[in-house]
Amino acid sequence: MSETWWKSAVVYQIYPRSFADSDGDGIGDLRGIIQHLDHLQELGVDVVWLSPIYASPHDDNGYDISDYRAIDPLFGTFEDFDELLAGLHARGIKLVMDLVVNHTSDEHPWFIESASSLDSPKRDWYWWRPPREGLEAGAHGAEPNNWGSFFSGPAWQLDPATGEYYLHLFSRKQPDLNWENPEVREAVYDMMNWWLDRGVDGFRMDVINFISKVVSLPDGEVPPGRLYGEGYPFFGQGPRIHEFLHEMHEKVFAGRADRILTVGEMPGVTIEDARLFTDPARAELDMVFQFEHVDLDHGPGGKWDDRPASVLDLKRNLAKWQEGLADTGWNSLYWNNHDQPRVVSRFGDDRPEYRAASAKALGTVLHLMRGTPYVYQGEELGMANVPFESIDDFRDIETLNHYAEAVDIQGRDAAEVMADLRRTSRDNARTPMQWSDAPAAGFTTGTPWIAPNPDYVLVNAAAETHAADSVFSYYRQLIDLRHRSAVVADGDFTLVLADHPQLFAYVRERDGKALLVLVNLTGEPARYDPADLAGWEDAALVLGNLADSVDRGLRGLVEPWEALVFERS
Numbered sequence: 001m002s003e004t005w006w007k008s009a010v011v012y013q014i015y016p017r018s019f020a021d022s023d024g025d026g027i028g029d030l031r032g033i034i035q036h037l038d039h040l041q042e043l044g045v046d047v048v049w050l051s052p053i054y055a056s057p058h059d060d061n062g063y064d065i066s067d068y069r070a071i072d073p074l075f076g077t078f079e080d081f082d083e084l085l086a087g088l089h090a091r092g093i094k095l096v097m098d099l100v101v102n103h104t105s106d107e108h109p110w111f112i113e114s115a116s117s118l119d120s121p122k123r124d125w126y127w128w129r130p131p132r133e134g135l136e137a138g139a140h141g142a143e144p145n146n147w148g149s150f151f152s153g154p155a156w157q158l159d160p161a162t163g164e165y166y167l168h169l170f171s172r173k174q175p176d177l178n179w180e181n182p183e184v185r186e187a188v189y190d191m192m193n194w195w196l197d198r199g200v201d202g203f204r205m206d207v208i209n210f211i212s213k214v215v216s217l218p219d220g221e222v223p224p225g226r227l228y229g230e231g232y233p234f235f236g237q238g239p240r241i242h243e244f245l246h247e248m249h250e251k252v253f254a255g256r257a258d259r260i261l262t263v264g265e266m267p268g269v270t271i272e273d274a275r276l277f278t279d280p281a282r283a284e285l286d287m288v289f290q291f292e293h294v295d296l297d298h299g300p301g302g303k304w305d306d307r308p309a310s311v312l313d314l315k316r317n318l319a320k321w322q323e324g325l326a327d328t329g330w331n332s333l334y335w336n337n338h339d340q341p342r343v344v345s346r347f348g349d350d351r352p353e354y355r356a357a358s359a360k361a362l363g364t365v366l367h368l369m370r371g372t373p374y375v376y377q378g379e380e381l382g383m384a385n386v387p388f389e390s391i392d393d394f395r396d397i398e399t400l401n402h403y404a405e406a407v408d409i410q411g412r413d414a415a416e417v418m419a420d421l422r423r424t425s426r427d428n429a430r431t432p433m434q435w436s437d438a439p440a441a442g443f444t445t446g447t448p449w450i451a452p453n454p455d456y457v458l459v460n461a462a463a464e465t466h467a468a469d470s471v472f473s474y475y476r477q478l479i480d481l482r483h484r485s486a487v488v489a490d491g492d493f494t495l496v497l498a499d500h501p502q503l504f505a506y507v508r509e510r511d512g513k514a515l516l517v518l519v520n521l522t523g524e525p526a527r528y529d530p531a532d533l534a535g536w537e538d539a540a541l542v543l544g545n546l547a548d549s550v551d552r553g554l555r556g557l558v559e560p561w562e563a564l565v566f567e568r569s
C-alpha cells in the first residue's frame with residue numbers, strides 16, 4: 001500500500017444514532033450499519049469514519065465519552081463491532097474511529113476521581129481553578145475567566161464539593177482534559193494503540209487543535225453584542241499543540257502510519273497552520289478539517305448570524321486552500337458532516353426542480369478538487385434541511401441551549417431565533433437516514449429519536465440506488481472517477497474564469513493529461529467567452545449532471561446548476 005493511499009480514497013461518515021436502527025428502539029446501532037454495508041459498497045467508498053459509539057451519557061450524542069474502551073449498549077456489543085469491522089474489511093473498506101480527547105464526559109471515572117478532592121491524584125487531569133480573586137465561589141462573575149462555552153453560558157462549572165470550577169469548552173458534561181499532564185497523554189496514547197491493535201484504521205480527531213491551552217487561561221476580548229470573552233486565542237493552536245501531535249505520532253502511529261488515516265478536526269485553522277499540521281516531514285497528521293468555507297455564510301455574530309455567501313466567496317476561498325496546500329500538506333474536502341446544515345439547502349437549491357441538479361453540481365465541484373473527499377450520510381441522496389416547526393422538534397444541545405439563551409436571557413424574538421435554528425441547526429444533519437418511503441423512512445420500526453424529514457417519501461435510497469439519473473448514481477460516478485484518474489487523485493489545480501460570478505471552474509493537470517470542471521452554481525444560465533478557455537476546443541465531455549448534458553463542446557453557456565467535466569490528453 002502506498003504511503004499516501006488516501007489521495008485516491010473517498011471517506012463516508014456515519015452518525016450511528018441516525019443511520020439505521022436494527023432493534024426498533026428508535027436509535028441507530030451497529031447492527032443497523034451491518035445491514036447496510038452493501039449501500040456503502042455500491043457507492044464505492046474506501047473508508048468509513050464512524051462518529052462515537054463509546055459508552056456515553058449522550059449529553060452531546062456520544063461526543064461526551066465515559067469509557068473509551070466500551071461500546072455503548074445503545075449501539076451494541078463488541079461482538080457487533082468486530083462483525084462490522086470484518087464486514088467492512090471484507091469489502092475493502094477501512095474503518096476510522098472518532099477520537100474525542102479534548103474532553104471526556106463528567107461521568108468518566110477519570111473525572112469522577114479528579115473531582116473527588118483537592119488532592120486527588122487525578123486532580124490535575126482536568127482544568128480546576130478557584131473562583132476569581134476576591135469573589136465567593138458561585139457569586140456572579142466569579143468564574144476563573146470570562147470565556148464562553150461553545151454551547152452557550154460560561155465555560156466554567158462550579159463543583160460545590162471542593163469550591164473550585166472546572167473548564168468545559170463545550171457542555172458542562174464535557175470537562176476539558178489537561179494535556180499538560182504527561183499521565184493524561186500516556187493514557188490517551190495507550191487507548192489509541194489499543195484500538196489500532198484491534199484492527200481499526202485510523203482516527204478523526206475531535207477539536208484536536210484545542211488540546212494545548214495557555215496555562216494561565218487569561219480573559220478574552222468580549223465581542224460587541226456577546227455575553228462572554230473569546231477564549232480561542234488561548235486554546236486554538238495553543239503553545240504545545242505541535243509538540244503533542246508529534247509525540248502522538250511517535251507513540252501511536254509510528255510503524256503503521258502507512259496503513260492508517262489521521263484527520264484532525266480543527267475549527268479556526270489557517271492555511272499556514274494546516275501546512276504545519278499536514279507536512280509529512282513533521283510527522284503529525286495526514287490532513288485536517290478546516291472551517292473557512294463553511295463559515296463564509298456566518299456574519300459577525302457567529303454561526304447563527306446569517307450572511308449569504310456568493311459563488312465568488314466560495315470558489316475564491318476553496319481555491320485559496322487548493323493553492324495553499326499545493327506543495328506541502330493535503331486538503332480534506334467536505335460540504336457536510338453531523339454539525340453542518342445540508343449543503344443542498346445551503347449552497348444549492350432544495351426546491352424539487354433543482355434539488356438533484358444542484359446536489360450533483362456541488363458534488364462535482366467538491367469531488368474533483370485536489371484532496372480527500374468526505375461524504376456525510378444522506379449527502380449521496382441529496383438529503384436536504386428539515387422544515388422544523390417548533391423548538392420541540394430539536395434534540396441538539398447546542399441548538400436548545402442557544403434558543404434558551406437568545407430568547408430567555410437576551411430577550412430576542414422567538415420567531416426570529418427559530419428561523420436561525422431552521423437554517424443552521426446541527427439537527428438538520430441528524431434526522432434519520434432516508435432508506436425508503438416506509439414509515440420513519442425505513443430507519444426504524446419503532447419511534448425515531450428525532451422525526452425524519454417529511455421529504456423521505458420522495459428522497460430515499462430505495463428510489464435512488466438503481467435510478468441512473470439519481471444523485472446516488474452520480475456520486476458513484478464521481479467516486480469512480482477519482483479511483484480511475486490520477487489527474488483527479490493527484491493533479492495540480494488551477495482556478496479558471498476566476499472572476500465569473502456564477503461559474504466555479506477549474507483545471508486539473510498531471511503528466512500531460514487534464515480535466516476541465518465547469519459548474520454553474522446558480523439557478524440562472526451562465527454565459528462565458530469560450531476564448532477564455534483556449535486550448536479546450538477539442539476536449540471531450542466525460543461527465544455531465546443534466547439529462548441533456550450531451551457534448552456540445554464549449555458553447556459559451558452553462559445551464560442552471562449544470563456541471564460539465566471535459567478531458568484533454
Ligand code: ISL
Nearest residue numbers: 060063100150170206207267303339398
Ligand atoms: O458545530 C459547531 C458549533 O457551531 C462547532 O463549533 C463544533 O462544536 C465544533 O466544530 C466542534 O465539533 C466537534 O466537537 C463537539 C461536538 O459537539 C461536535 O459534534 C464535534 O464534531 C464537542 O465534542
